[in-house]
Amino acid sequence: MHRPCHTAQSPAGRVAARPSFIRSRQASHGAPFSVTGPIRENERITFRRLPACRVTSVIHRGPYAGVTKARRALESWAEAAGLAPAGPMRTIYLQFGAESELRVPPGYVVQDSASFVTELQLPVA
Numbered sequence: 001m002h003r004p005c006h007t008a009q010s011p012a013g014r015v016a017a018r019p020s021f022i023r024s025r026q027a028s029h030g031a032p033f034s035v036t037g038p039i040r041e042n043e044r045i046t047f048r049r050l051p052a053c054r055v056t057s058v059i060h061r062g063p064y065a066g067v068t069k070a071r072r073a074l075e076s077w078a079e080a081a082g083l084a085p086a087g088p089m090r091t092i093y094l095q096f097g098a099e100s101e102l103r104v105p106p107g108y109v110v111q112d113s114a115s116f117v118t119e120l121q122l123p124v125a
Helices: 064-080
Strands: 020-024 030-033 045-049 055-061 090-095 117-123
Touching (some): 055 064
């Protein structure tokens, strides 16, 4: 069951579904992805559902080089709106580049960085 993660009014002005979090056991970071079925964990991959929260979010379209600017704009907007951060920024890769052997479902993988779609979610109180 997906419970919504409600957004405050923001540059994106949207309601985002609660993403899931896939973490590599060999790395100290994870990557949030929307998933539609069970994830088989192994020695390299773990799975957990991120907790529901109120966020303000922005959608960045284009190369990852522009994500920092989008992040700064989101943080500035939240501060100007009087919203306090209530957790770490979430970066969700909605469309991205990937090697075909990874067998990522169609619709997520795009061929050029100009088509990348990245959502930034800042949990707020």
